[in-house]
Amino acid sequence: MEQLVERFLKYVTFDTQSNPSNTQCPSSSGQMTFAEALKEELIALGLSDVSLDCNGYLMAKLPSNVDYSVPAIGFVAHMDTAPDASGANVAPQLIRDYQGGVVQLGSSGECLDPEQYSDLNALHGHDLITTDGTTLLGADNKAGIAEIITAIAYLKANPELKHGDICIGFTPDEEIGRGADLFNVEKFGAEWAYTIDGGPVGELEFENFNASSADVICHGVNVHPGTAKGKMVNAMNIAAQFQLMMPTEETPECTEGYEGFYHLKSAEMGVARSELGYIIRDFEREGVEERKAFMQQKVDELNSRLEKGSVELVLTDSYFNMKEMVEPHQHIIELAKQAMITCDVEPMIKPIRGGTDGARLSFMGLPCPNIFTGGYNFHGIHEFITVQGMELAVKVIVELSQNTATHYQK
Numbered sequence: 074m075e076q077l078v079e080r081f082l083k084y085v086t087f088d089t090q091s092n093p094s095n096t097q098c099p100s101s102s103g104q105m106t107f108a109e110a111l112k113e114e115l116i117a118l119g120l121s122d123v124s125l126d127c128n129g130y131l132m133a134k135l136p137s138n139v140d141y142s143v144p145a146i147g148f149v150a151h152m153d154t155a156p157d158a159s160g161a162n163v164a165p166q167l168i169r170d171y172q173g174g175v176v177q178l179g180s181s182g183e184c185l186d187p188e189q190y191s192d193l194n195a196l197h198g199h200d201l202i203t204t205d206g207t208t209l210l211g212a213d214n215k216a217g218i219a220e221i222i223t224a225i226a227y228l229k230a231n232p233e234l235k236h237g238d239i240c241i242g243f244t245p246d247e248e249i250g251r252g253a254d255l256f257n258v259e260k261f262g263a264e265w266a267y268t269i270d271g272g273p274v275g276e277l278e279f280e281n282f283n284a285s286s287a288d289v290i291c292h293g294v295n296v297h298p299g300t301a302k303g304k305m306v307n308a309m310n311i312a313a314q315f316q317l318m319m320p321t322e323e324t325p326e327c328t329e330g331y332e333g334f335y336h337l338k339s340a341e342m343g344v345a346r347s348e349l350g351y352i353i354r355d356f357e358r359e360g361v362e363e364r365k366a367f368m369q370q371k372v373d374e375l376n377s378r379l380e381k382g383s384v385e386l387v388l389t390d391s392y393f394n395m396k397e398m399v400e401p402h403q404h405i406i407e408l409a410k411q412a413m414i415t416c417d418v419e420p421m422i423k424p425i426r427g428g429t430d431g432a433r434l435s436f437m438g439l440p441c442p443n444i445f446t447g448g449y450n451f452h453g454i455h456e457f458i459t460v461q462g463m464e465l466a467v468k469v470i471v472e473l474s475q476n477t478a479t480h481y482q483k
Contacts, residue, residue: 145239
């Protein structure tokens with residue numbers, strides 16, 4: 074387990090922030106640099122079929138060590154970090170035996186206060202790895218990578234632990250919704266897989282949002298303001314009118330559990346043209362279609378009352394709820410639950426209020442639930458993870474690999 078922490082602290086030094094404005098794959102050079110370092114590590118571990126393609130997809134295999142047929146299973150994690158906060162020059166803090174109270178994040182003036190981050194109240198006695206308050210940590214998802222590699226290294230070093238073929242896949246650009254775009258499921262070779270990309274200990278997820286994006290484009294007319302009377306149409310005013318037509322109670326900050334939402338995530342404002350970028354989320358396919366129809370209705374209403382200017386709506390589906398693809402294969406959920414129970418981890422089955430590579434992969438023929446990493450507060454400078462949570466993730470991966478072999482033993 075010392076190697077686990079060493080791996081993680083090494084991995085977070087790679088700046089792998091993905092770039093949504095770059096259409097290339099991977100979208101940032103740091104991801105390929107990291108992938109090449111991981112490739113060398115997998116080769117040094119003696120894994121087979123190690124390959125890194127030109128798009129940054131890294132795959133490898135730990136061959137079966139049993140003499141009977143066991144379905145090949147996979148473990149997947151992503152190499153990029155979120156664009157929401159810097160991933161450069163990450164300087165993690167290791168706080169041993171946390172006993173409560175406010176944690177100062179370096180000299181940044183930022184802190185982790187249990188009054189705001191109540192998860193800390195259940196982590197007394199744990200070892201925390203935090204940021205220094207100037208960057209994100211990168212536990213999402215470098216913790217998953219460290220946990221997978223540590224588990225695989227342990228299985229390889231202990232051949233008395235029986236397992237079938239175990240396939241490993243590390244992907245680029247998950248944080249910008251492209252992680253599965255060029256994933257070669259056939260080459261990967263697993264019958265099913267698990268993303269190690271969840272949060273607190275015990276999370277086991279096989280439901281996620283249905284996701285669409287909605288771009289509301291407002292067209293106006295720009296004229297010099299000194300001679301604008303009767304001529305100018307300010308697209309920013311049209312955009313403001315549209316946003317005021319959206320339901321204020323159906324936003325991320327007002328919803329939880331299985332509640333969907335509309336989220337205004339970006340705005341590019343100008344007199345002649347303004348664009349509002351929304352994401353639409355709902356756990357039901359019918360629900361997301363109703364939300365899309367609602368937005369179209371509001372666009373039509375606004376167009377009908379505008380004397381000048383116009384509004385258009387561009388809708389794009391992003392991903393769907395993996396539940397419909399995973400639920401027919403309940404045994405893969407049961408195997409994961411049993412592995413957690415064996416490791417004294419209480420399974421917490423809950424929906425993902427977001428998406429993972431696993432959602433897309435499930436619709437590509439690779440059913441792929443999501444398992445915890447032990448991390449908290451992803452995508453921001455208050456991100457942290459516990460060493461104990463990471464250790465439990467490793468134990469669950471090892472146990473799950475053994476459980477699968479035992480399950481299919483004749």
